[in-house]
Amino acid sequence: xxxxxxxxxxxxxxxxxxxxxxxxxxxxxxxxxxxxxxxxxxxxxxxxxxxxxxxxxxxxxxxxxxxxxxxxxxxxxxxxxxxxxxxxxxxxxxxxxxxxxxxxxxxxxxxxxxxxx
Numbered sequence: 001x002x003x004x005x006x007x008x009x010x011x012x013x014x015x016x017x018x019x020x021x022x023x024x025x026x027x028x029x030x031x032x033x034x035x036x037x038x039x040x041x042x043x044x045x046x047x048x049x050x051x052x053x054x055x056x057x058x059x060x061x062x063x064x065x066x067x068x069x070x071x072x073x074x075x076x077x078x079x080x081x082x083x084x085x086x087x088x089x090x091x092x093x094x095x096x097x098x099x100x101x102x103x104x105x106x107x108x109x110x111x112x113x114x115x116x117x
Contacts, residue, residue: 020104027107027116037110048103056095064088 017025028041064087072080
C-alpha cells in the first residue's frame, strides 16, 4: 500500500507515474484515438504484461535456479542461493529492458500519429 505525501498526490495518481507511463496514459486517454488503435494499444499493453510475467520472471527464475544448481553442486547452499539471486537479477533486468524496448517500438508510430509528447 502506498502512502501519499500530500492531498494533491491523493487527487492526482498520475503524478506518481514516471515519464514513459505518463506518455502512455496520455495516448490511451486521447480523445481522437480510434477504436481500432485503442484495441491494438490495449493488446500490446496486455502482451507486455504477459511477456514480463512469463519471460522476465518465470523463465529467468527457473533458468537461474537450474543453472546455479548445475554450476555449484559441490558448494554450500549460501553460494547456490547467492548465485541464483545474482543470475536472476541480471537476467531479469536485461529481459525487462528488452520487453520495454519492444513495447516502445510498437507504440512509437501512435505517439507520432496523435502527437503525444
